[in-house]
Amino acid sequence: MRFEVIVSLRFLREGRFQTLLTLAGVAVGVAVIVFLSALISGLQTSLVANTLGSQPHVVVRPQDETARRMVAEGEAAVAARVEKVAVRTRTLPDWPLNLTRIERVPGVVATSPIAAGAAFVVKGDVSKAVALRGVDTDRFDRIVNITGRLKGGRFRLDGNDVVLGVGLARDLGLGIGDKVRLVTEGGRSDVFTVGGLFDLGAKDLNERWVLASIRNAQTLLNLEDGITSIEVRVDSIFDADRMAADITDRTGLVAETWMDINRPLLVGLKSQNMSSWMIQFFVVLAVALGIASVLVVAVVQKSREIGILKAIGTSTRQTMAIFLLQGALLGLVGSALGCALGAVLAVGFRSMAVAPDGSPIFPVDLTWTRFAAASAMATVVGMVAAVAPARRAARLDPAEVIRYG
């Protein structure tokens, strides 16, 4: 071991209570950071995953359909979008060509043409307004996983089969194999068979979506061969904006991202991130001040030892290193303890707050990079906090110390 390491370890050991208290302080700070960031990141990941589980990342619409209301303030962004679909009359021009163009955009992993419009489901004398969506099952499954979330039946739209949500089925008392009539505003109508029921985990979709084949939807909605939008899935959701711009460049069509559609969610995530960063910043600051103050005191307490070490040949640089190392060690060891404490907190919190079915209400995201980042940060902060005390130590005049020692 190096001389500087030996001396700094010994000084810390000599500091006993002071060292322990500082380590405890660093540990608590790092634990808060680890716990908080694990919790927030877990929450955000699951929130985004839940939201995007039933949404495309990008929706491509016709050009001047920009009767674009400033969408989606308040509760159901999805409802707003569904309503927009309902008022649409125009279809996507040259859609097979544009579909190919969109598929060529880097980062696009799946596309699904949609023929959508407003309709009513009639069962006996009850009727309900729904969003009729004509989809290709294979393609649409890759945008919104319907097959994986079937509660009954199958996701096939051959002939006059439709697949609808469990909410709508409950409202109308429908089961697999039941017949329903679909009526559109133009007065067109046909009878369909319920071939499958899905649960997308979103009340609105479960009560409003009726999936039919593209052909049937086009007929009912009087779209001829047209489709109303193309839904797109991309490989990196936070790059959706860039890809949407690319799509618009290539097709001249309007491309809205999940971020446009879920503006309030995104604003929420951002301000959550901001407050989390603020908290972490102040915790780091407190940790740094704690380390700095304990080392300033240590330099005063150890001034005699420092003077002796200098008298026997310890250089200014070595003296600095001894105190920088103490700061770094306090940060490193304290953060190791803090990571353990933070992990225990997070896991304890996760196991305490569980839904009735045993799944955690608060997902926590405990990856090793989080611990590594926290430890590296605390070590660097410790070292930076030690700069001022280390300089003081380096400036100590050994002659002075020995004279009055």
Next chain:
Amino acid sequence: MADPNELPTGEGPATAASVGPILRLEGVRKSFGKKVITEVLHGIDLVVNPGEFVAMVGPSGAGKSTLLNLVGLLDRPTSGRIFLDGTDTSTLNDAGLTRFRGEKIGFVFQHHHLLPAFTTLENVMMPLLVHRGSPDDEMRERARQLLVRVGLEDKITARASDLSGGQQQRVAVARALAMHPPLVLADEPTGNLDTHAADQVFDLLREFNREFRGAFVIVTHDLRLANRCDRIVAIVDGVIESDTWKTGGDRAT
């Protein structure tokens, strides 16, 4: 005031390592203070040859410690030059002074100044550790042997702070010798000790002087001990008042 040219050079036995004087002071002055400047040393000329065993005496406040600190490179003179082992120390920067100090000078202070957080063995090793950067078996063995020599073999693992004053000062002597420095400076090394412990420490210094052939400059108020040195330099009011070689010193016996 002694003229260095009149000093009988070669009085001390020359060592193989260095032929010239180990220490030469030329017109060294030292002042303190910024607004009110007080000159403490008024032009000191002094030559010490390898192997010499010099007592430095004088009333309190005469400037002995100030002079020792200058010689020990803990401070720089206001004017004049200090040659150490042939090197003009005014040409060294602070880092150079520190390194030179570690290599050439062994210190024994009045207040022992051991490192209380370390064991006696570690204290003795410390100058070697500072110099070499990391511990090795050779320095451990050297430190152990020195502790054997000062009669503290059984205290090797004791913490420095658990020793008596006399024992601590013996550890300090061992530490001062760890680097085999050509010049050992001791500022009232026996000042805080009872007669018995003082004799023990002084005997050790004397023994090591004979053995290692290092030069020793020892500040002391104890005339009995001063008289056992080869040479007595008396400092009064910042000048060398007298500089006498003892024919009846320990060396003669």
